[in-house]
Amino acid sequence: MKHKVAILGFGGVGQGFFNIVKEKNNSIQTLHDQSIDIVSIADLSKGSLHNDNGLDFSKINSSLKTDGTLHHYSDEPGLVRGWDAKTTIENSNADVVVELTYTDVETGQPAIDHCKAAISRGKHVVMTNKGPVVKAYQDLEKLAKENGVQFLFEGTVMSGTPALRMPLQTLMGNDISQIRGILNGTTNHMLSQMSTDISYEDALTDAQSKGYAEADPTNDVEGYDVQGKVIILANVLLRGNLTREDVPCQGISDLTSKDIQEAAEEDKVWKLLGVIENHEGRVKGYVRPEKLEKTDPLAQITGPTNAITYNCDLSGEITLVGAGAGITETGFAVLIDILTIGRS
Ligand SMILES: NC(=O)C1=CN([C@@H]2O[C@H](COP(=O)(O)OP(=O)(O)OC[C@H]3O[C@@H](n4cnc5c(N)ncnc54)[C@H](OP(=O)(O)O)[C@@H]3O)[C@@H](O)[C@H]2O)C=CC1
Ligand SMILES: N[C@@H](CC=O)C(=O)O
Secondary structure: OEEEEEEEOOOHHHHHHHHHHHHHHHHHHHHHOOEEEEEEEEEOOOEEEEOOOOOOHHHHHHHHHHHOOOOOOOOOOOOEEOOOHHHHHHHOOOOEEEEOOOOOOOOOOOHHHHHHHHHHOOOEEEEOOOHHHHHHHHHHHHHHHHHOOOEEOHHHOOOOOOOOHHHHHHOOOOOEEEEEEEOOHHHHHHHHHHOOOOOHHHHHHHHHHOOOOOOOOHHHHOOHHHHHHHHHHHHHHOOOOOOHHHOOEOOOOOOOHHHHHHHHHOOEEEEEEEEEEEEOOEEEEEEEEEEEEOOOHHHHOOOOEEEEEEEEOOOEEEEEEEEOOOHHHHHHHHHHHHHHHHHO
16 A cells, blocks of 8 residues: 655654664565655755655755755656645545644644544544644544545644553553653753752753744743643543643743752652542542652653653553654654554
């Protein structure tokens, strides 16, 4: 099976996904009988390219190497430049639209419109952008069903670690009464760095330089990113109907290096937690920093690594530990969603 893919947003994750396809397309074809043609890329400032016959990976690579944009991609028959995201969805021959633009958890836009336009045209949507899942999960899921396409978003929670697919598929039949986790790579990395005397500002700059942080890192440090993930987990796994107003949210911006040192002296460690409680179908969630005993399994999780514990009635506590952010890890989440479409 050959997937024709359009990428909207060619920042860290877009390029992480592109590099994976460039390196692994042949082995994926051999092992899984699927391959990926990138036919369109649309980005605000890096430029936009489309070719019905597929774009040339080596030409994309060399243009990126020149100055980080697509402007140096050389001409070829069938090449179209300059389509914006909307035109790409309308005109591209892609059967999968990959939505990797900025997350806006307040409005979900413009990504909700991108999803609706793609799904209404019979295109599958794969995304790591949390906005549309936080704001419009039920509507988009319904629209996807009506149009006979898939709407997949594994990378929205814990990047390439299967925090959604694992419970949906392999914990089926359990009642999950609680989900509790460290769900943001940026802040966990910052808290780990701050415990080694690195300042809050330097720790944030480091997380940004490594591609973990949101375009506006306020979303990370004020907890809004975790709040979005709590809503996604609650609504997708537990059939909740939570909105941002339902989830009290406190981030780490008030925590100082002194607080972290004082906790260490008490053998404790500060962690930013996202928690969802499910009492017989009444689903609630919150986000706040908590001072954990060093013996708590979540206290051991450092750097951009995340962890999530599902409290299940049949299988007991199951904890998943893995990357919470990162461009290759999140690029992998896009790949696994596309391969899942191919399998079904
Ligand atoms: N980085 C990570 O570890 C993870 C990220 N995510 C999510 O994945 C998405 C992508 O993340 P990441 O790649 O790190 O973010 P970046 O900020 O690096 O990239 C986003 C890209 O989208 C482009 N863009 C924004 N709006 C539009 C638009 N309307 N049309 C076309 N292009 C647009 C930007 O253009 P411009 O060239 O102008 O900047 C930028 O290149 C985000 O929603 C993020 O929340 C999810 C999990 C992990
Ligand atoms: N900014 C987020 C990226 C993934 O969702 C994080 O740091 O976890």
